[in-house]
Each structure stands twice: as C-alpha cells, then as structure tokens.
Amino acid sequence: MPRYALTSEPRVCVEIVSAALACCTLELQAALGSGVLVESTELDASPSVIVIAGTVTDALVPSVMQLIRAHPGVKVMSFGACATSGGPYWDSPPVSKGIDQFVEVATYVAGCPPRPDAFIQAISDLACSEDA
Amino acid sequence: MKHSFIALIEDKCTSCMLCVRECPAWCINLDSHTVEVTEEGARRPKKVNVLDSFDIDYSLCMYCGVCIDVCPFDALAWDEHRALTSTNREDMILGIADLRSSGNA
Numbered sequence: 001m002p003r004y005a006l007t008s009e010p011r012v013c014v015e016i017v018s019a020a021l022a023c024c025t026l027e028l029q030a031a032l033g034s035g036v037l038v039e040s041t042e043l044d045a046s047p048s049v050i051v052i053a054g055t056v057t058d059a060l061v062p063s064v065m066q067l068i069r070a071h072p073g074v075k076v077m078s079f080g081a082c083a084t085s086g087g088p089y090w091d092s093p094p095v096s097k098g099i100d101q102f103v104e105v106a107t108y109v110a111g112c113p114p115r116p117d118a119f120i121q122a123i124s125d126l127a128c129s130e131d132a
Numbered sequence: 133m134k135h136s137f138i139a140l141i142e143d144k145c146t147s148c149m150l151c152v153r154e155c156p157a158w159c160i161n162l163d164s165h166t167v168e169v170t171e172e173g174a175r176r177p178k179k180v181n182v183l184d185s186f187d188i189d190y191s192l193c194m195y196c197g198v199c200i201d202v203c204p205f206d207a208l209a210w211d212e213h214r215a216l217t218s219t220n221r222e223d224m225i226l227g228i229a230d231l232r233s234s235g236n237a
Contacts, residue, residue, distance in 0.1 A: 081157070084191040084221065088157050098191075100221060110216035110224055112157075112194035115136060118215035125217060 004032070005040035006124055014049050014127050017074070019067055021054025024080035024113045028053045031116035037123070048074045049106075049126060051119075055082040055089060056096045068103055075106040075126055079119065084108045138193070138200060139211035139233035140186055147181035151199035151208060159192035160199060161185070161225075188231060190216050191224040209233060 004014050014037075018028055028051060031037070050068055068076060078099055081087030089095040099105060109122045147164035163184040170177040200208045212234045218224050 081192055081194060084224070085189070087192060088194055090157065090192060098221070105221075106219065108191060108218045108221055108224060110190040110193065110218070111136075112196075115215065118217060121215040122217040 004037040006127065007036055007038050008124075014123055016123075017048070017050045017067070017071060019050060019052045019054070019064055021052070021056060021060065021064075022082060024053035024082065027111075027113035027116060028079060028119060031119040034116050034120070036120045049077055049123065050074045051077045051079050052083040052099050053079040055087070056099055057094050058096055059094065061096055061102060064099065065102055076103055077122060077126065078105045078108045079122075080109065080114055081112040084110070087112055136195065137211040137214045137216075138188060138195070138197070138231070139209050140188075140228060140231035141207050141209065141233060142183065142186070142228055144205045144207035145183050145186065146205055146207075147183050148204065150202045150204065154198050154202045156196060156198060157192045157194050159189040159194075161187040161189070183228070186228050186231065187225050189225045191221055 004016060006014075016032070018025065020028075048071055050071060052064065056064055068074060076099070078084045082089060082095070083099050086092070086095050086097040090097060096102070107122045107126050109118050111118055147162060149162060152160045152162050163186075164181045165184060166179050167182055168177040169180050197210065200210065216224065
C-alpha cells in the first residue's frame with residue numbers, strides 16, 4: 001500500500017487504497033500524479049483512506065465491502081457521483097445508489113468525474129481532521 | 133472557464149422547468165408558484181411564476197452543462213471553480229443561496 005504525504009504539509013500522511021471501479025479512477029490517478037501528494041516513507045502514517053472511485057454495481061458490493069473490512073478503522077471516501085449516489089446510473093437497477101447504503105462514508109467528492117483538486121481538497125480535509 | 137460549478141442567476145429564472153426536464157441525471161429540483169400581476173395599462177392581469185426553491189444535487193450532477201445550454205434566459209452559468217467535498221451527502225444539495233454566482237466566471 002503506497003503512503004502519501006501532502007507536499008504542503010509533509011506532517012500529514014495518508015495511505016490510500018483505491019478501489020478502481022470505473023472511469024473516475026483515471027481522474028484519481030491524475031490527482032495522485034499532480035505533485036500535491038508525494039510518496040512517503042514515514043512509517044507512523046496514521047490515517048488510512050479507501051477511495052471508492054467509480055460505479056458500484058450490486059454485483060460488486062460484496063467485493064467492495066470485503067476490501068473495506070480488510071482495513072479496520074479505514075476512512076471511506078466516496079469519489080464521484082457514481083459512488084456517492086449512482087450518478088448518471090441512478091435509475092439503473094443493477095447499480096447501487098451510493099455506497100453509504102453499506103458503509104459509513106467520511107467524505108463525499110462531487111463530480112463526474114471530480115477534478116483532481118477536488119480530490120486533493122478532500123484528502124487534505126480528511127487528513128487534517130484526523131490530525132486535529 | 134472551468135467546468136466546475138453551475139451557478140444560478142435567480143433574477144433571470146422564470147421557473148420554466150426546462151433545465152429540470154433536460155438534466156440527464158435529474159439532479160435539479162425546482163419549486164415555484166404563480167401570482168397575478170396587473171401592469172398599468174394592461175387589459176388583464178398576467179400570471180408570472182415566482183421561484184420558491186431551486187436545488188442542484190451535486191452528488192448526482194455530471195457537470196455536463198446541458199442545463200446551461202437549454203436555459204432560454206441564461207439563468208444558469210458556469211462559475212468560478214469550487215471543489216465540492218462534503219462529509220454529509222445532504223449538504224451536497226445546494227439551494228438558491230448557495231448557488232449564487234461569485235461573479236468570477
């Protein structure tokens with residue numbers, strides 16, 4: 001699991017587990033490569049974040065939940081409209097209408113897809129709130 | 133211009149519902165009522181819509197801009213970038229006050 005630190009605040013360290021489900025993942029990669037986050041070697045990184053990026057179909061819910069349960073105490077970030085509410089697929093029967101039906105979500109990021117800076121803001125807010 | 137926030141110019145909105153019906157994600161909620169207005173010299177009073185509430189659910193919005201394109205009165209516009217993150221899904225539904233333009237497109 002790669003650890004990241006905010007370049008603006010190297011003290012704040014996050015571990016990110018990405019559940020790459022659909023196109024939002026590409027935007028997440030763009031955010032991770034934007035230079036605002038750098039890979040960190042610090043070992044005492046505390047908050048761990050799971051980013052659910054993309055459409056969660058009902059068939060995928062068990063796998064997603066398995067991933068989340070594998071990391072107890074993890075903060076769940078709902079990245080993009082699909083993970084948050086079903087997004088454009090809100091009326092599609094096989095698509096779940098938001099992962100908050102299954103797990104407590106710490107941060108929602110709006111967008112379809114969210115812009116990289118929205119992700120950076122969300123991860124900073126999350127990390128800093130944990131820090132405080 | 134960044135496609136990152138859709139602002140409502142309240143005064144221009146006629147509550148025609150075009151944006152609500154054209155939105156592919158159905159993320160706009162609009163409520164209005166009708167009042168009769170008598171203008172001086174007019175033969176009869178005319179009915180106008182008064183906007184009561186206008187909500188965009190940013191947890192659903194695709195930022196496609198269809199609402200901006202279809203609005204005949206330019207009451208919706210791209211606006212200065214605001215990264216929308218929230219700890220609460222209900223907070224992502226923005227009403228008239230939160231949708232006001234910052235003046236910097």
